Amino acid sequence: MSLSKKSTVIVENLRKKQMRESISAGKRLDGRSLDEIRPIEIELDVIKKANGSAWVKLGNTEVVAGVKVETGEPFEGLENSGAMIITAEVLPIASPHVEPGPPDEETIELARVVDRGVRESEMLDLSKLVLVPGKIVYTIFVDCSVINVDGNLLDATSYAVVSALASCKMPVFEIKDDKVIETGKTQEPPITTLPISVTTVRIGDYLISDPTTEEEACMDARLTITTNSKGSIVAMQKGLKGYFSIEDVKSIADKALIKGEEIRGKIKGLINIG
Amino acid sequence: MVQSRSLIDESGKRTDGRVIDELREVKIKVGIVKNADGSALIEFGKNKIIAAVYGPREVHPKHMALSDRCVVRCRYHMSPFSTDTRKSPAPSRRETEISKVIRESLEPALILEDYPRAAIDVFIEVLQADGGSRCAGISAASVALADAGINMRDMVSACAAGKVDDRIVIDINDTEDKEGGADMPVAYMPNLKKITLLQLDGELNPNEFNTSLDEAVRGCLKVYEIQRSSLMEKYFGDEKEMKE
Numbered sequence: 001m002s003l004s005k006k007s008t009v010i011v012e013n014l015r016k017k018q019m020r021e022s023i024s025a026g027k028r029l030d031g032r033s034l035d036e037i038r039p040i041e042i043e044l045d046v047i048k049k050a051n052g053s054a055w056v057k058l059g060n061t062e063v064v065a066g067v068k069v070e071t072g073e074p075f076e077g078l079e080n081s082g083a084m085i086i087t088a089e090v091l092p093i094a095s096p097h098v099e100p101g102p103p104d105e106e107t108i109e110l111a112r113v114v115d116r117g118v119r120e121s122e123m124l125d126l127s128k129l130v131l132v133p134g135k136i137v138y139t140i141f142v143d144c145s146v147i148n149v150d151g152n153l154l155d156a157t158s159y160a161v162v163s164a165l166a167s168c169k170m171p172v173f174e175i176k177d178d179k180v181i182e183t184g185k186t187q188e189p190p191i192t193t194l195p196i197s198v199t200t201v202r203i204g205d206y207l208i209s210d211p212t213t214e215e216e217a218c219m220d221a222r223l224t225i226t227t228n229s230k231g232s233i234v235a236m237q238k239g240l241k242g243y244f245s246i247e248d249v250k251s252i253a254d255k256a257l258i259k260g261e262e263i264r265g266k267i268k269g270l271i272n273i274g
Numbered sequence: 275m276v277q278s279r280s281l282i283d284e285s286g287k288r289t290d291g292r293v294i295d296e297l298r299e300v301k302i303k304v305g306i307v308k309n310a311d312g313s314a315l316i317e318f319g320k321n322k323i324i325a326a327v328y329g330p331r332e333v334h335p336k337h338m339a340l341s342d343r344c345v346v347r348c349r350y351h352m353s354p355f356s357t358d359t360r361k362s363p364a365p366s367r368r369e370t371e372i373s374k375v376i377r378e379s380l381e382p383a384l385i386l387e388d389y390p391r392a393a394i395d396v397f398i399e400v401l402q403a404d405g406g407s408r409c410a411g412i413s414a415a416s417v418a419l420a421d422a423g424i425n426m427r428d429m430v431s432a433c434a435a436g437k438v439d440d441r442i443v444i445d446i447n448d449t450e451d452k453e454g455g456a457d458m459p460v461a462y463m464p465n466l467k468k469i470t471l472l473q474l475d476g477e478l479n480p481n482e483f484n485t486s487l488d489e490a491v492r493g494c495l496k497v498y499e500i501q502r503s504s505l506m507e508k509y510f511g512d513e514k515e516m517k518e
Contacts, residue, residue, distance in 0.1 A: 001347050001348065001349040001373065001395075002347065002348045002349070002370070002373035002374040002376075002377045003338065003345055003346065003347040003348070003377070003393075004340070004345050004346045004347075004377065004381060004386075005338070005345075076359075105370050105371070105373070105374045106374075108367050108370045108371055108374075109371050109374055109375075111367075112367060112368075112371050116475060120474075120475050120476050120477065121477070223472065228477065230479075231479065231480070232477045232478060232479045232480075232482075233474060233477070233478050233479075233480070233483050234474070234476065234477050234478075235474050235475060235476075236458070236472055236473055236474035237375075237472075237473050237474075238375070238378075238469070238470075238471055238472035238473065239375075239378060240378055241377070241378045241381035241382060242382060243382045243463065243466075243468035243469055243470045244468065244469045244472070245467065245468055245469070246467070246469060246487060246488075246491065248469075249469055249472060249487060250484060250487065253480065253483055253484075254480070257480060
């Protein structure tokens with residue numbers, strides 16, 4: 001059952017006041033402008049045992065994503081496409097407020113929103129990942145571990161998944177005598193687009209992008225918008241018990257398209273793909 | 275996401291005979307769960323959903339209580355017989371996420387500061403699902419909260435818009451959800467003019483997005499009228515007699 005809970009991160013009233021004043025003057029406590037994204041660092045192939053991996057730093061938020069490619073049965077109703085499963089876990093090492101155990105609703109939402117962006121953008125052409133139609137398909141697991149929490153896990157995790165998938169080398173499987181064999185060769189994944197999510201939050205009357213943990217503790221509502229390379233919106237998720245006006249939503253969408261394109265260019269440069 | 279057949283015919287009619295900006299038939303009956311403090315049954319097309327509200331009441335376990343406001347707990351659940359293939363009764367990840375977004379869509383409308391240390395429980399049971407069950411569930415829950423006499427700033431009305439055969443339509447049904455292009459559920463507070471739930475699955479270009487958002491809000495306003503008259507009917511009898 002979903003319940004409203006007290007925030008585990010406490011920001012002192014004085015600090016909150018300072019943050020609001022600073023934001024109303026157009027500058028955030030860490031010196032960024034309201035719509036500025038923290039520096040993004042991406043290190044690829046950090047996990048040699050995975051078929052693709054990425055360690056992404058978005059400011060102090062750090063996420064490792066690993067891709068494992070196997071074969072298996074297709075999902076029910078999707079007999080002629082490969083299967084893709086995206087999971088996320090916030091590790092107990094990531095912050096003093098995380099406890100080990102089954103994923104809570106925020107972590108489930110995190111994995112599902114990241115999955116939604118990748119799936120709905122059709123980043124991977126899953127129809128090219130079928131070995132025996134209706135029986136055996138490629139199964140692609142993208143598992144994410146959050147290593148350090150400093151806000152905006154949604155975008156950091158999304159960038160890690162996109163980078164790991166786009167740079168992965170998929171093993172080539174073949175069918176011989178009704179059996180799946182691994183040929184030892186690798187192939188490029190069938191990438192069609194790079195979905196980029198941009199999260200904007202409302203604090204009072206101001207909209208800010210890419211919030212830190214401290215800013216998240218003060219935010220009223222959150223909106224994540226994922227865009228594709230064509231400049232279309234492919235997925236959205238509003239979060240938290242606040243609201244947005246229609247104008248807010250439209251301006252956030254406009255900004256997500258512009259910022260998304262910037263970040264897409266940056267990620268393309270970092271992972272060296274056209 | 276494969277468009278196997280045309281979902282809108284030449285005359286602009288959809289698979290269930292509606293035009294693009296037409297809602298399915300919506301019926302709301304208030305107060306159908308006797309034991310609950312507030313309840314509503316919504317029939318939204320083939321969706322059949324009961325929302326029941328208990329509270330404000332004591333919080334158990336007590337450490338979950340908040341000293342300055344009320345805790346809202348929300349459970350969205352689908353009955354095993356509600357779908358084409360049986361759904362396991364155990365809560366799925368999808369239901370966990372939907373419970374969360376529904377709670378977050380209702381909370382802005384509730385004056386939670388009026389009930390410190392208490393809890394309001396919102397149960398949404400989908401007896402029959404037909405696409406758009408989260409929107410129908412929100413609309414029913416909002417009516418049930420009002421029926422329970424909870425202090426509210428506004429009603430919450432919900433309706434989806436989306437893209438079917440490259441056209442923007444409102445209130446996506448099951449077939450359109452599975453075969454169509456995009457689905458965007460929206461919950462809206464009609465008097466305060468604020469959006470409290472917004473999700474999107476599928477591709478919309480910026481123009482399509484703006485149109486969808488406006489259309490979804492228009493759909494929410496239609497749902498609001500039905501919510502309003504359902505409450506009027508329970509508390510004041512026939513609404514028409516009330517108007518001077």
